[in-house]
Amino acid sequence: MQAWAGLMSRKQKICTLSQAKFRNYSPCEEAAEYRLRATVSNGQELVLYLCSSHMPHAWELAQVLMDRRFADSEAKHDLRLECISFHQLKPSPQLIHHKSLRAA
Numbered sequence: 558m559q560a561w562a563g564l565m566s567r568k569q570k571i572c573t574l575s576q577a578k579f580r581n582y583s584p585c586e587e588a589a590e591y592r593l594r595a596t597v598s599n600g601q602e603l604v605l606y607l608c609s610s611h612m613p614h615a616w617e618l619a620q621v622l623m624d625r626r627f628a629d630s631e632a633k634h635d636l637r638l639e640c641i642s643f644h645q646l647k648p649s650p651q652l653i654h655h656k657s658l659r660a661a
């Protein structure tokens with residue numbers, strides 16, 4: 558069972574749609590493949606993790622998050638996304654599910 562220690566220690570990021578609810582999108586439990594940093598015009602940043610199927614919607618999703626994050630802010634109507642930068646997360650072979658425990 559030595560192999561288990563290595564498998565359990567790695568933290569896998571899951572698509573942002575697993576925690577935040579978005580209108581027009583159903584929850585997603587896919588492993589995130591991209592880490593995105595969205596810069597807002599007030600200088601703040603938002604971080605998102607997206608799987609490959611939600612990556613094309615990055616701009617829209619970041620916009621929704623921004624609206625939520627600054628919902629109480631007086632300046633919210635002036636806020637806009639300035640840019641989104643992202644990088645691909647390392648492919649993780651640990652993602653393969655090992656079914657080591659079996660009911661005998």
Ligand SMILES: [Zn+2]
Pocket residue numbers: 572573574585586587607608609610611
């Ligand atoms: Zn997703």
